[in-house]
Amino acid sequence: MKKKINSNTLLLLITIALFLVMYAAGCIIYKDKGFTHLQTFLNIFINNSGLLCVAAGMTCVMLTGGIDISVGALIAMDCMFLSVGMERWEMNALVLCALVLIIGIVFGLVQGFCVAYLNIQPFIVTMAGMFFARGMTAVICTDQVSITKNEFFVKLANAKINIPFGAYTNRKGVLQIPFVRYPVMIALIVIIVIFLMLRYTKFGRSLYAVGGSETSASMMGLDVKKTKLKAYMLSSFVCSIGGICFCLNTMSGSVRQALGLEMDAISSAVIGGTLLTGGVGNVIGTLFGVMINGTISTLVKTNGKLLSSWSNIAVAALLCFFIVLQSVFAKLKDRNK
Amino acid sequence: MNKMKKITSMPLFLPIFCMLLVMAANIVYDISCGNFALNFFSISVRNGVLYGRLIDILNRGSEIAILAIGMTLVVSASAGTDISVGSVMALSASMCCMILAGYGNASVNELANPLLLGVLGGILIGCVCGAFNGFLVAYLSVQPMVATLILFSAARAIGLLLCNNLIVYVRVDSFKMFGGYLGFLPTPIVIAAVCIVIAMIVLKKTALGLYVQSVGINKKASRIAGLNSARFIFLCYVVCGLCAGIAGIVGASRISSADSNNIGLNYELDAILSVALGGNSLGGGKFRLAGSIIGAYTIQAITTTLYALGVSSDVAPVYKAIIVIIIVTVQAPPFKAYLARRSAKKALAKGGAAA
Numbered sequence: 046m047k048k049k050i051n052s053n054t055l056l057l058l059i060t061i062a063l064f065l066v067m068y069a070a071g072c073i074i075y076k077d078k079g080f081t082h083l084q085t086f087l088n089i090f091i092n093n094s095g096l097l098c099v100a101a102g103m104t105c106v107m108l109t110g111g112i113d114i115s116v117g118a119l120i121a122m123d124c125m126f127l128s129v130g131m132e133r134w135e136m137n138a139l140v141l142c143a144l145v146l147i148i149g150i151v152f153g154l155v156q157g158f159c160v161a162y163l164n165i166q167p168f169i170v171t172m173a174g175m176f177f178a179r180g181m182t183a184v185i186c187t188d189q190v191s192i193t194k195n196e197f198f199v200k201l202a203n204a205k206i207n208i209p210f211g212a213y214t215n216r217k218g219v220l221q222i223p224f225v226r227y228p229v230m231i232a233l234i235v236i237i238v239i240f241l242m243l244r245y246t247k248f249g250r251s252l253y254a255v256g257g258s259e260t261s262a263s264m265m266g267l268d269v270k271k272t273k274l275k276a277y278m279l280s281s282f283v284c285s286i287g288g289i290c291f292c293l294n295t296m297s298g299s300v301r302q303a304l305g306l307e308m309d310a311i312s313s314a315v316i317g318g319t320l321l322t323g324g325v326g327n328v329i330g331t332l333f334g335v336m337i338n339g340t341i342s343t344l345v346k347t348n349g350k351l352l353s354s355w356s357n358i359a360v361a362a363l364l365c366f367f368i369v370l371q372s373v374f375a376k377l378k379d380r381n382k
Numbered sequence: 383m384n385k386m387k388k389i390t391s392m393p394l395f396l397p398i399f400c401m402l403l404v405m406a407a408n409i410v411y412d413i414s415c416g417n418f419a420l421n422f423f424s425i426s427v428r429n430g431v432l433y434g435r436l437i438d439i440l441n442r443g444s445e446i447a448i449l450a451i452g453m454t455l456v457v458s459a460s461a462g463t464d465i466s467v468g469s470v471m472a473l474s475a476s477m478c479c480m481i482l483a484g485y486g487n488a489s490v491n492e493l494a495n496p497l498l499l500g501v502l503g504g505i506l507i508g509c510v511c512g513a514f515n516g517f518l519v520a521y522l523s524v525q526p527m528v529a530t531l532i533l534f535s536a537a538r539a540i541g542l543l544l545c546n547n548l549i550v551y552v553r554v555d556s557f558k559m560f561g562g563y564l565g566f567l568p569t570p571i572v573i574a575a576v577c578i579v580i581a582m583i584v585l586k587k588t589a590l591g592l593y594v595q596s597v598g599i600n601k602k603a604s605r606i607a608g609l610n611s612a613r614f615i616f617l618c619y620v621v622c623g624l625c626a627g628i629a630g631i632v633g634a635s636r637i638s639s640a641d642s643n644n645i646g647l648n649y650e651l652d653a654i655l656s657v658a659l660g661g662n663s664l665g666g667g668k669f670r671l672a673g674s675i676i677g678a679y680t681i682q683a684i685t686t687t688l689y690a691l692g693v694s695s696d697v698a699p700v701y702k703a704i705i706v707i708i709i710v711t712v713q714a715p716p717f718k719a720y721l722a723r724r725s726a727k728k729a730l731a732k733g734g735a736a737a
Contacts, residue, residue: 112527159707163714168463168527169654169664170710173703176651180700187696300696308535311528321528352547354539361536365518368529372522 056318057330075347083223089339094228098287100313101239102280104331108252109276110323111167115174116284117306122178123288125185125298131195138198149285157277161270189299202293228290240328256323312364396661397676404683443682444570445629449653450678451581452622458598459618461666462526467626469537470511471646474630476541478504479550479640489551505627512623516616541642551639561636598666
């Protein structure tokens with residue numbers, strides 16, 4: 046059976062092709078700097094495990110036609126809460142993680158209520174949420190706090206999961222076995238669960254329906270408001286999981302952590318083919334979007350001479366390119382009608 | 383009861399009410415501290431310049447007031463907000479300082495290029511950013527917030543590139559003047575006043591304001607009526623960029639340097655907040671510039687009061703976020719409908735009892 050390629054799958058294909066081209070180019074240009082090793086590829090996942098979770102949640106919200114820009118600040122709050130909780134209050138790591146998840150759900154509940162039931166623009170609501178969370182981070186603590194005391198958490202953060210293939214010996218003759226860390230596994234599980242949810246559950250399908258057209262969704266008997274509320278709760282909940290991953294990576298909390306992460310998450314989703322107007326998108330595309338993001342920053346870092354702001358600019362330029370592409374496709378579709 | 387309703391339905395009720403509330407809070411605070419009750423309003427002359435908390439608010443609020451002009455137009459015409467203004471401020475400041483100091487210099491005591499060139503360069507880059515946003519929104523019909531998100535993240539990075547990742551100091555008196563004093567008045571107040579007066583005159587004396595409102599209320603209908611809707615939206619974004627450029631130069635001059643990471647940080651929220659506080663609907667359409675301006679100074683008054691109460695600048699966003707949520711909730715149609723239903727029920731119950 047031959048599948049028809051429409052403009053939406055085309056966007057996804059462009060994304061995947063772009064990633065492959067970019068990575069291949071990196072492999073050729075920076076061959077002598079170890080870009081071809083499997084570990085470089087895995088590092089993209091290790092560095093972006095938090096972002097993967099956040100972007101997956103963001104995709105769900107964007108499917109309903111909304112947006113959630115509070116995620117970066119929420120991650121900062123989670124990290125600060127975790128690190129202060131472990132260092133200053135000496136609480137159990139698992140209890141803290143559970144608390145973080147509950148905070149995420151409540152945070153999403155409030156935002157979702159404002160968006161769905163009070164009809165306030167999602168952007169305004171989540172921007173207020175962003176400033177609230179960023180401010181609350183400072184209320185918890187204004188210093189930079191590093192996690193060193195909690196043995197369980199430190200062990201979890203340092204644990205390596207070895208990959209059975211792709212080993213190589215480096216210049217010093219030491220065998221390097223490629224590895225990933227636990228946050229990567231968490232992030233991949235989140236991605237898979239959300240992929241299955243979007244594809245096979247009633248809630249997942251209703252997200253697409255609401256984003257496609259609210260009027261027709263409500264005429265079909267879907268509770269549009271409830272679906273939206275759930276979408277924001279899901280986003281904040283997944284974002285909190287991302288916060289734990291992020292904290293496992295950085296092992297610290299500070300007020301200015303994850304500044305601008307919302308931008309990375311949104312651009313990953315958009316680059317991955319999620320339409321800003323809602324109704325179209327896929328978590329697999331988002332995965333590739335995050336990987337493109339990660340590849341760009343890895344390329345800039347591997348070069349070593351470029352300023353780090355170049356990766357910001359490159360991602361913004363890509364985002365701009367995909368937004369323009371989407372709008373051109375939308376205009377073409379209108380004309381065909 | 384009727385009189386009360388008349389007052390609350392006045393167009394500038396919300397911003398003026400909030401302003402009075404902040405002033406009242408200040409008076410209460412001063413009394414509780416044992417200070418002179420009207421400490422807040424006292425203005426004195428020290429070292430030949432005006433001094434006082436009110437002057438400080440007017441001075442520090444200049445940038446927000448300038449941004450509020452552009453933001454009001456953008457909100458009115460496109461029913462969206464421009465969240466890139468803070469970043470564009472930083473970019474314009476970097477551009478201005480880069481021109482004045484010459485590329486790659488971290489600190490100069492003499493201008494490398496004429497002052498006018500630097501200022502024009504800063505304002506021009508602001509306009510270019512505004513035009514970029516406007517093009518995406520007006521001609522490609524991208525959602526305003528997402529279109530401006532691109533520059534929200536990129537403008538600061540470009541600013542850093544322009545300054546070669548340095549904080550560029552321009553230690554020249556003529557440049558410091560924009561954020562300093564003009565005679566006995568702080569210059570930012572004068573600049574803001576000039577901008578406000580120009581905007582008011584243009585919007586009141588020409589049909590431009592009316593056109594912008596009509597585009598905001600119904601884009602299609604205005605186009606059919608003969609207005610080039612897309613061009614008006616585009617122009618609004620350019621004006622917003624221009625305002626951000628001017629505000630950026632004032633901000634840079636205040637600290638006589640271009641710190642791309644910190645200039646204009648969180649100003650987009652303040653600008654949007656002042657539009658909302660001014661009683662303008664964030665859904666576009668009718669707008670009142672005066673409301674936005676009062677809103678801008680009210681926000682600065684809130685910020686200054688919070689600092690005076692000992693709240694740190696990192697924590698202040700919490701209070702602002704709560705204020706935003708309260709304001710937009712009060713404005714939200716479902717909330718209004720709920721209140722209307724409740725008062726109708728009450729009236730019904732009263733009528734029933736009388737019968």
